Amino acid sequence: ATSGVAAMGATQPGKKVTRLYLSVEGVRGTAPSPVVDVYVNLAPDADMDVQQDKLAGRLTMFGLNVASRSNGPHGGNGLGYTLDITDLAERLLAKKDFDPARVRVTLVPRKQVSDNAPVTVDRISVLQRSGTVT
Numbered sequence: 001a002t003s004g005v006a007a008m009g010a011t012q013p014g015k016k017v018t019r020l021y022l023s024v025e026g027v028r029g030t031a032p033s034p035v036v037d038v039y040v041n042l043a044p045d046a047d048m049d050v051q052q053d054k055l056a057g058r059l060t061m062f063g064l065n066v067a068s069r070s071n072g073p074h075g076g077n078g079l080g081y082t083l084d085i086t087d088l089a090e091r092l093l094a095k096k097d098f099d100p101a102r103v104r105v106t107l108v109p110r111k112q113v114s115d116n117a118p119v120t121v122d123r124i125s126v127l128q129r130s131g132t133v134t
Helices: 087-096
Strands: 018-030 036-038 057-061 079-084 105-111 123-132
Touching: 018 036, 018 057, 018 087, 036 087, 057 079
Parallel strands: none
Antiparallel strands: 018 079, 018 123, 036 057, 036 105
16 A cells, blocks of 8 residues: 555544545536435446445535536536545455555436436546645
């Protein structure tokens, strides 16, 4: 494991701590508030009910339709989200199911997402932030 991954759970003052975040950028769609679940390292044929331990979070995209309009106040840039996946990464690492260089992200539509009202995403990335516990 890299030193950054080894420092994820640090809690003692003076110790280095690393947090991992999943950034979902440029989210666009026509529905007013679609809902999408975000999973990390979900098996391709996984049963979502069984794989809840890989759920990174649920994105409720309030105002997505307004933020996606090219003539609107957001200029059609859509919305962006950040999920702290540190605890999830630690659990998956303990099961030898996490490599920060090879994270597999799965978006599962839940509400107001269909062929007629798709949600698109420009970029998904893993961000690492390090510091010292105070």
